[in-house]
Each structure stands twice: as C-alpha cells, then as structure tokens.
Amino acid sequence: MTLRARWQQLLGIRPEEGRTVGLFFLHNFLLGIGTILVYVAANVILLENQPERNLPLAYGVAALAMIVAGRVYAHYEHHLGLQRVAVRVLLAVVALMAVIGVLVAVGHSVWAAIAIMTGYRVIYLLTNLEFWGVSAVVFDVRQGRRLFSVISSGDMPAKALGAVLALLIHHHTELLWLLLLAFGAYVGALLVLRATGREHVVAAHSRARAERTEAVAAPLQRWFGSSRLVLTMCLSMLAIAAVTTGIEYTFFVHVKHRFHDQSVVMRYVSTVLALTYLVALVVKLVVTGKVLDRAGVRPVLLALPGLVVAGLALYGWHDTWADEGLLLYFCALFLTLEVLRRAFFDPVFLVLFQPLPAPERLQAHTLAKGLYEPLGMGLAGLLLLLPHRLPALGTGFAFGWMALLMTGALLLLYRTYGQYLGELQHAVSRRFALAEELPAAEAPNGTAASAEELISLVQALLDKTARPAATVKLRQLGATAAPALAAALHSAPDDAQLRRLANLLGHVPHPLSRTALVELAQRPALLQREAALRALRGFAPEPTDAPVFQGLVQQELVLARQLLHGKAAATLQPLRDALAYELHRLEQRLFGLLLQLYPPQAIADAQRSVTHAARERQANALEILDNLIARPIYQALQTLLELRPAAEKAQVFDRLLPTAPAPVPAVALVVERGETLFSDWTISLALGQWQPAAAGFALLWPHLQSSSQLVRESAAAALARWAPAYPAAYQAALLQHPSLPEFLMSHSATAAHLSAADRVAVLQHTALFAATPANVLSSIVPIMKEVAFAAQEHIFAKGDLGASLFIVYEGEVGVFHGEQQLATFRKGDFFGELALLDAEPRSATAVAQTPVLAFRLDQDDFYDVMEERPEVLRNILRVLCQRLRKQNELVKQ
Structure with missing residues (x-):
C-alpha cells in the first residue's frame, strides 16, 4: 500500500473520492488564508484602542452587514443557481478586498478598524456560504459524516499561518502585504472552484417527497425553514454564536488588560490562535470521523454546549485564582470552545442538514449562517456593551447570560437529534402511502369450517388447479384457519408447500400464526427462514421474541464472515459470483430480522432505499440504520452493502466477531x-x-x-x-x-x-435472462422442456393461443406475417416471451428454417418459478421495457 493510500485510509477517504476531497481541501485552505489575514488586520487595529468598547461596537455593526449580505446571497442563490452564485461570490470578495486595502492604507481611526472588521465578517460569511453550499450538493449525508471534518480542516493550517504572520506585524503599512497575499488566495480559490465545477454537477436538484407530517407554519417558513429541524438548529446557532462572541471578547480584553503593551498582546494572542488552529486541525483530521462513527451524532452534537456550560460554571471560583490562573482559564476556555466548534460542532451541524431536499438544505444553511449567526453576534455585542452603561452589572453578568444561552442551546440540540431522524425517515419514505403500508386491520374470524374441510383445503394447495380457490377460501376463513395452517406447516412435504402455508399464515393476524412463523424462522434451513421472515412482515414486533431474533442475527453474521472469507479465497469467478448471491440473500434475511427488532416502517424504507439508484437516497437510508439499530449490527450490515473487496470486508467481520469459529474453506x-x-x-x-x-x-x-x-x-x-x-x-x-x-x-x-449446468449456461447467454444470477436461473432448469422441429415445420401459427416461450439452442427460426418475414432467430435468441405473462393469440407464425433444437418454457410452470424467484419477473419486465423503448424510438423516426 502506498503512502498516499495509507493516508487516505487513515482519514476515511475512499480512492474514488481522493481528487474531490483534495479540491475541496485546497479550496478551503485558500479561503482560510484570505479570511484569517483580513481578521488579523482588523484585530491589530481594534486592539490598539479601547477594545472593551470598540469590539462590541464592531460586533454589532458587522452583524447588521452580515444579515444584509446573507439576504442578498439567498436572493441570488435562488435566482442564479449555486454554480453561478459561487463564482460571483468570490469575485465580490476579491472586490471587497480592494476596499479593505484602501481602508488599511489611509484609515487609522477606530471607525476604519470597525469597517475593516465588518469587511472581514462579510467576507467570512460569503466564503462560508459559498464553500459549504457547494459541499452540501456534491457530498451526500454519509460522505458528509466521513469527509466534512476533512475538507473543512483546510482552513486550519491557513489560520495558524495567519496567526504566526501577525507576530511579524509592527506597522500598519505591513498589513498591506498580508492583504495582497489574501487577494492572491481568493483568486486561487476561484480557479479551484472552476475545476470543481468541471468535475461535478454543482446544482440543487432533488426528488419530490411526501408531505411532512410536522412542518413549520407557512408564514414562518421564510425565516425558519420548512422543517422543525432547521428551526431548532437555527435557534441553537443563534445562542452558540452569541456565546462564542462573548468568550472571544473576554479572552481578547483580558489579554489586553494583562499585558498592556501592544506587541506583547499581539504575540500572546497570535500564539494562542496558532495553537488553537493546529490542535483543531489534528483533531479534525484524525479524531472527529472516528468519534462520530463510534459515538454517533447526538453525543458529538451535545459535546460543545455541555463542555462550555461546565467551563463557564468554573468561573464561579475565579476569586481564588491568581492573575496567571485567570489568564490560563480564559485561554483554556477560548481554546476549548474553538476546537470543539471547529472540529466537532461545525461538521456535525452541516451533516444534520444533509437529509433535507437540496434546495431546503441550501436555504437552511444560508438561514443559519447568514441570519441567525449574525443575530447571535449582534446580541452578544449589545449584551457586552451593557456593563459600560450599567457598571453595577459587573463581570459576572457576561458569564451569566452566556451560561443561560448555552444551556438553551443544549436543550435545543438534544431535541434536534430526534428531528434529524425524522428527516431521514422522510427522505426515504415513499411519496404516496400504499395500502399495504397502512396498519393492518384485525382479520375477521370468517365463517366456521369443520376440521375435515380445513384439512381438505390445505391438501388442495398441492393441486395446481385447485390451489387458487383453496387459497382464497383459506384467507376468507381468517383466524379460523390458523390452527390447521400452523399444523400443516410442521409436516409440509416440500419447500414449495411450506412457502404457500407460511404466506397464508402471514395474511392471518392471529397469535398462533405468529408463533408458528417464529418457530419456522428458527429452523436451520435458510429457505424456510426466508419464507418465515417474508410472512412475518405483516406482524408488528413482539418484545418477547427479541432474544430469538437477536440470536438469529448473530447466526447470520457468523455465516456472513464465513462467506466473505470464502469469496476472498475463491480462485474461480463463477464461485465468487455464487457466494456473492448467497451474501445478497443473507442481507435480505438480516433486514427481515431487523423488521422484528426495530420500528418496521423505518427498516422497510431503509431496505428499499439502500438498493436505490440515487446515491443521496442510499446515503440517507444508511444514516437511518446507523442511528436506529445496534452499532455492531449496523457496522456489519454497512460492510456487506459497501463496494469493497471481500478480503477487506472479512477483516471487518473478524474485528466484529472475535470469538466466532475460524473460517472454513x-x-x-x-x-x-x-x-x-x-x-x-x-x-x-x-x-x-x-x-x-x-x-x-x-x-x-x-x-x-x-x-x-x-x-x-x-x-x-x-x-x-x-x-x-x-x-x-x-x-x-x-x-x-x-x-x-x-x-x-x-x-x-x-x-x-445437455446437463442442467449446460442449461443454465443457455439461459445466461439469452438476453432475457443475461442479467439474472445463475443461482436464480438454476430454478428455471426443471421447467425447461427440450423440443425439436424439422426444417419447415411450424412451431406455432398466427392466431394460436400463446402459452410458451422458446429459446433456440440449435438451428434457425423465421417469424412470418403472411409471406413477409419479420425476424430471424438463431442460437441464444428467444421468442414468444409475451406468452409468459399473458396468454393471448399469437400475432405471427414461427417456422423452423432448418432443423431446430429449442427449449420451451410454459406459462403455468413459469408462474410457479416467479412465485419462488421474483428476480426472474423483474428481469423479464426490464428487458421488455427496453424493447418497448426501442420500438417507440423507431416509431418516432
């Protein structure tokens, strides 16, 4: 493994994501250089003259400017599209840099410093909205959890560099060199953005979704978004922004009062900033992803407000500290807040918005960063000015309101987790509810039936002609039929009869039905377990059965480990493919077991969505499972679903199941x-x-x-x-x-x-079945009837009732409409496929042009196979749809 590959593995970056992550990291690094250098320029001036009054004033003015900039950005984001507005934002930032450069060159007043600080805050806001807006539509929720901490760490070394450069500043004229460097960084970020746009579609597209059951009132959606998740996150962001501003202010002011000398102040502040950003960089790159993966969203989300409240409470003992101890306290409080905010809170905060539809996601981010964060900063500026008007409030006032706001944020964020899960569920739920997804009504007991009649009906399930009527009658009998069906389940003569009985029990909501199916699920034969789990989908989970299903989950995981080791060691591709199919069956059984252990609707939606073509829907489904099921089970299921080599998956299972028996070849x-x-x-x-x-x-x-x-x-x-x-x-x-x-x-x-294996090969080389796994095709082999036709012999004539599909093995078949030859079929071709789905008169005549050897599949037999293997029907429908599309294209031409 190369050094680069090891580094990517350490950071949780997959090989196909390497270039994209590199572009975003570089983009954020360049934005960070530009932003921190403007920040240094503003603070050099502001800390020179009465920072106690000037900093809160700067916070208030900057907050108003940021709100205006956020509203303007939201307008253009909605009307121009994300790609175009992102480019224009960087162009506007470059222009704003020129204005700040003029202010630094000619303005030495406090108001000039406030204007520079306001310019910095606006630039910070615009670059933040641009960067995270692009990130939000390029990465899905699962990638966000792994990668947001990585790509957002790009600005950490840049800010550390800016803090070091502040040590070199001795005169205002030297600030111009910093601004010139920042100007070049923003130009570089613009070039990187264009490169990103060439490789990814940077646009907010989203599929239609079902209506939310709980949404924000329509008049308030402009200010709070359409989701309660956005509402609580924005309010918590307001509180956190206010406390962050307050802690930054108390840190700067206390350092100023402690040292007085401007050069010493800048040296101390710069050292603390550099240390803070370097620690945040290491934590973001190495720790954040692993902590988030192991602890989950809620603990990481609550870490910032919880620890900051505890830190603020320590101020109650400040009277016992010496000056050095108090200074150390302020430094530790500032450093802890910044590291937690940048390394943990910001990435998770952004992940929480990822389940939202893309337009709502962007709106939510713009609201939080462009409205509520500035409001929090402005509120802090106002509260920090009050002690200057009312000296009686004292220094404890600031710590009181900060503790109160952060406690409020803690409570809001605690509720946010539940709303996040609700948004994930909404993201993968069907747009329109289906009848079978509604709670099943209690089945009527039906009419009475004698024991002899019930036995006769169950026996009739073995007769193909009598089966439909017997099935209808048994369903009508409802709970009355449950004892007979449960008894027959124990003595079913074959797997086909067992599946029919299990299916009927699944439609009879009776305690005896569930008991029989749970017993069936515990049998060692996995085909029988699959039938039981399929039937149990109609029953709500029973807590008393949980230990049974948990034990079955462990059995499945042990088997998965065996199969993965076997697939990794297999040398022949057919065996690897066969084991892959067995693993797919195992995944379906795992979902069936999870339906009996967790909320069924959430598991069913997740199961449907993990195989969805849309990457965003897949990611939301995995995130639901991650926050719903037991952590070891989720890690195993995620490993099975990932596109990774079998050997790597086997290593994960070895870690998850350290006490499992050694794998058998x-x-x-x-x-x-x-x-x-x-x-x-x-x-x-x-x-x-x-x-x-x-x-x-x-x-x-x-x-x-x-x-x-x-x-x-x-x-x-x-x-x-x-x-x-x-x-x-x-x-x-x-x-x-x-x-x-x-x-x-x-x-x-x-x-x-022709052996059974050769017949499977025939099916594999037929377009109708080419995409169907060989494990499924083997179930068609028993119904393949070998038929032979002499040259010029009619296979079927126009108008004959069609009930069979033919696959040519040898020879040549012509299809005619009168004298006109419509098509010619040779080895591997098939014809008459519509007869498998609908027995209608043939629309043309098929004639053997040469001696023909073919295989015939009859409709009745094929229906039995499709009942057992739904994949066959899905594949036929897919091929027929493709043919229909091609025919439509020919008609259009």
Whole structure:
C-alpha cells in the first residue's frame, strides 16, 4: 500500500473520492488564508484602542452587514443557481478586498478598524456560504459524516499561518502585504472552484417527497425553514454564536488588560490562535470521523454546549485564582470552545442538514449562517456593551447570560437529534402511502369450517388447479384457519408447500400464526427462514421474541464472515459470483430480522432505499440504520452493502466477531452444509471443485439423493472422480448402497445430453435472462422442456393461443406475417416471451428454417418459478421495457 493510500485510509477517504476531497481541501485552505489575514488586520487595529468598547461596537455593526449580505446571497442563490452564485461570490470578495486595502492604507481611526472588521465578517460569511453550499450538493449525508471534518480542516493550517504572520506585524503599512497575499488566495480559490465545477454537477436538484407530517407554519417558513429541524438548529446557532462572541471578547480584553503593551498582546494572542488552529486541525483530521462513527451524532452534537456550560460554571471560583490562573482559564476556555466548534460542532451541524431536499438544505444553511449567526453576534455585542452603561452589572453578568444561552442551546440540540431522524425517515419514505403500508386491520374470524374441510383445503394447495380457490377460501376463513395452517406447516412435504402455508399464515393476524412463523424462522434451513421472515412482515414486533431474533442475527453474521472469507479465497469467478448471491440473500434475511427488532416502517424504507439508484437516497437510508439499530449490527450490515473487496470486508467481520469459529474453506463449507444453507447452483459449483478424501462419501451421499437435478448431476460427477481414486472406500460404500452404479450410469447418460449446468449456461447467454444470477436461473432448469422441429415445420401459427416461450439452442427460426418475414432467430435468441405473462393469440407464425433444437418454457410452470424467484419477473419486465423503448424510438423516426 502506498503512502498516499495509507493516508487516505487513515482519514476515511475512499480512492474514488481522493481528487474531490483534495479540491475541496485546497479550496478551503485558500479561503482560510484570505479570511484569517483580513481578521488579523482588523484585530491589530481594534486592539490598539479601547477594545472593551470598540469590539462590541464592531460586533454589532458587522452583524447588521452580515444579515444584509446573507439576504442578498439567498436572493441570488435562488435566482442564479449555486454554480453561478459561487463564482460571483468570490469575485465580490476579491472586490471587497480592494476596499479593505484602501481602508488599511489611509484609515487609522477606530471607525476604519470597525469597517475593516465588518469587511472581514462579510467576507467570512460569503466564503462560508459559498464553500459549504457547494459541499452540501456534491457530498451526500454519509460522505458528509466521513469527509466534512476533512475538507473543512483546510482552513486550519491557513489560520495558524495567519496567526504566526501577525507576530511579524509592527506597522500598519505591513498589513498591506498580508492583504495582497489574501487577494492572491481568493483568486486561487476561484480557479479551484472552476475545476470543481468541471468535475461535478454543482446544482440543487432533488426528488419530490411526501408531505411532512410536522412542518413549520407557512408564514414562518421564510425565516425558519420548512422543517422543525432547521428551526431548532437555527435557534441553537443563534445562542452558540452569541456565546462564542462573548468568550472571544473576554479572552481578547483580558489579554489586553494583562499585558498592556501592544506587541506583547499581539504575540500572546497570535500564539494562542496558532495553537488553537493546529490542535483543531489534528483533531479534525484524525479524531472527529472516528468519534462520530463510534459515538454517533447526538453525543458529538451535545459535546460543545455541555463542555462550555461546565467551563463557564468554573468561573464561579475565579476569586481564588491568581492573575496567571485567570489568564490560563480564559485561554483554556477560548481554546476549548474553538476546537470543539471547529472540529466537532461545525461538521456535525452541516451533516444534520444533509437529509433535507437540496434546495431546503441550501436555504437552511444560508438561514443559519447568514441570519441567525449574525443575530447571535449582534446580541452578544449589545449584551457586552451593557456593563459600560450599567457598571453595577459587573463581570459576572457576561458569564451569566452566556451560561443561560448555552444551556438553551443544549436543550435545543438534544431535541434536534430526534428531528434529524425524522428527516431521514422522510427522505426515504415513499411519496404516496400504499395500502399495504397502512396498519393492518384485525382479520375477521370468517365463517366456521369443520376440521375435515380445513384439512381438505390445505391438501388442495398441492393441486395446481385447485390451489387458487383453496387459497382464497383459506384467507376468507381468517383466524379460523390458523390452527390447521400452523399444523400443516410442521409436516409440509416440500419447500414449495411450506412457502404457500407460511404466506397464508402471514395474511392471518392471529397469535398462533405468529408463533408458528417464529418457530419456522428458527429452523436451520435458510429457505424456510426466508419464507418465515417474508410472512412475518405483516406482524408488528413482539418484545418477547427479541432474544430469538437477536440470536438469529448473530447466526447470520457468523455465516456472513464465513462467506466473505470464502469469496476472498475463491480462485474461480463463477464461485465468487455464487457466494456473492448467497451474501445478497443473507442481507435480505438480516433486514427481515431487523423488521422484528426495530420500528418496521423505518427498516422497510431503509431496505428499499439502500438498493436505490440515487446515491443521496442510499446515503440517507444508511444514516437511518446507523442511528436506529445496534452499532455492531449496523457496522456489519454497512460492510456487506459497501463496494469493497471481500478480503477487506472479512477483516471487518473478524474485528466484529472475535470469538466466532475460524473460517472454513468455502468449498468444504458448502458441501458439508448443502441445501440447508445454500442454493443448488452454489452447491453444484462447490461439488465441481471439491476433492473428496477417502472418507468423503458421507458428505457426498445426501447430494446424490437431492431433489435438484443440478445437485444430483454434480454429485454424480464427484462420485465418478471419487470412486476410481479410492476403490476400497468405494467398495465399502457399495455394500451399504448397492444403487451407486446407477448414479455413475446416470452421470454417463447426462454427459451425452445437455446437463442442467449446460442449461443454465443457455439461459445466461439469452438476453432475457443475461442479467439474472445463475443461482436464480438454476430454478428455471426443471421447467425447461427440450423440443425439436424439422426444417419447415411450424412451431406455432398466427392466431394460436400463446402459452410458451422458446429459446433456440440449435438451428434457425423465421417469424412470418403472411409471406413477409419479420425476424430471424438463431442460437441464444428467444421468442414468444409475451406468452409468459399473458396468454393471448399469437400475432405471427414461427417456422423452423432448418432443423431446430429449442427449449420451451410454459406459462403455468413459469408462474410457479416467479412465485419462488421474483428476480426472474423483474428481469423479464426490464428487458421488455427496453424493447418497448426501442420500438417507440423507431416509431418516432
């Protein structure tokens, strides 16, 4: 691993994000240089003359200017678009720098210093709005949690540099050199912004969402946003900005009174500022992301107000401190506040807005930074001036109102976390509520039915023709049918019947139904667990069942660790793909288990959204899970969902499950556990790679008796390899199982015809099924009927009732409308696909142009497969939609 890769890994930067993070870091670094140099220039002048009066006055004037600038920015952001307004902001900042340069050159009065400080605050606001506005639409909520602390740390070394440069200032004329450097930094930031715009779409686009159940009243939305999250965050920002201003003021003034000499004051202030920014830089880069990941949003959000309130309370003992102790207290308070604010609060504050629609996100940020933060600073300026008018208030007055405001911020931020979760839920919820998502009404008991009638109805589920009527009748019976269905579940003859029974129990809201399904979920066969979890989606979680489902979650995580190690070690791509499918099934089971442990609607919305094409929706779903489910489970689920190498994922699971058994090689695990855990395609591949030992027949025998043709053929092939390799063991096995030669003969016969594995390959090379995993295609193999046609023989005629799809394996088929040939199909092509979905008369005639060997899929059989494997239907619909779009394009031409 290269040094750069190690550095990115330490900071939580993924390889594909490296250039983007570098651009934003550089952008913020250049903005930080420009801003801090203006800040130094203003403070050099302000600290020379009566800072007790002039600083609060500067705060008040700057607050008014910032509010005006924020309103102007919000107007143009709405009308011009983010990309254009960001460029114009930097151009305006460059122009404002020229004005400040003139003031520094010719103005030496207090009002000139206040004007410079006001210019600094406006520049700070505009650059902050521009930088974070662009960041908010480029990064999603999950990236924000990982990267906002990294990209925002760019201004920390710049500000430390500015603080060091302040030590070199001995005359006002030297400030011009700082301003010239700041001018160049802003020009560089403009160039970086243009480079960012070339690589990313910097625009506020967002999908339509459902109406909020709790929103701010319409007349107030202009000032508080449309979400209560924005309201509480803005009010807390007002309080924090006021306290920040107050602590900065008390620090500067106390240092001024302690040292008097201007050069000593600037040296001391600059040293503290440099130390503060360097500490904040290290914490932001190395600590913030890890703390946020382990502790979560709420503790990190509350750290700033909580610790500052505690620090302000310490002032009550200041009478016992010496002058040096008091100075150290003010330095520590200022440093703690700045580090907490810049390293923790600001990145998390911005992350909280990320679940909002992009336009609301930008509006919220502009409101918080462009209106409420200046209001907080102006309020602090007013409160800091009061002791000069009313000396009786004393120094304790400032600490009193700061403690009061910060306590209010603490309470507001505590409520903000719940509103943040609500916004995440709103971000991934469907725009329109569906009927099945509403609380299910209690099913009526239905009409009475005798025990014999119930048994007859359950038996009818085995008959394809009688099944629909029996299913309808059992649903109508409701709770009356629950005992019979639960009893039948224990003795279901096959997995298909078991799935039907579980599905019916899922539609009968009765305690006995739930009990039977929970018992089914605990069986070792994962296909049965999947059926139970699918049926349990209609039931609300029961706290008494929580230990059961928590235990099943741990089982799934142990299996995931095994599969990841197996996938990482697998040398052949087909086996890796098969294990990837098994992991996908495991993910679905995990979500099914979580539905029984946590609020179902939130989990269901998250499950639907993690596979969504929109990156923002995926990120919001993961953030919901991060704040909802147990931390170890979330870390495991996130690892499974991430696009990372299997070996890296396996390492994460090793850390999460340190006491789990050592991983077993994938092939050995699949052969040993067989159809209890795995699909038949995975077992077939594992048997193909398995090298059985002399005692391996005990593992091979169950596969030879499998109901799956694919597994039987692979097991027979393995037997054909094993028998000559261990003749003595084979003879011993032959004594116990005299039918073994039949399996070897069956294997030879299969080799002369198209095997089940070859049929899967046929489906894989057919466009209709090309995107469907082989594990799913293997379920179609049993219904593939091999048919042959002589040259010029009609396969079907126009007007015939269509009920079958054909896949050409050998030969050539022509499709005709009268005498006109419409299409020609060759090996790998398919035709008649609409008949799988709708039995309508054929619209054309299909004729074998040469001798044809094909596979026929009948509609009735295919419906059974689609019931078991919904992925097949989804893939067919996707291909048909593509064909329809192409046909529409041809019509337009």
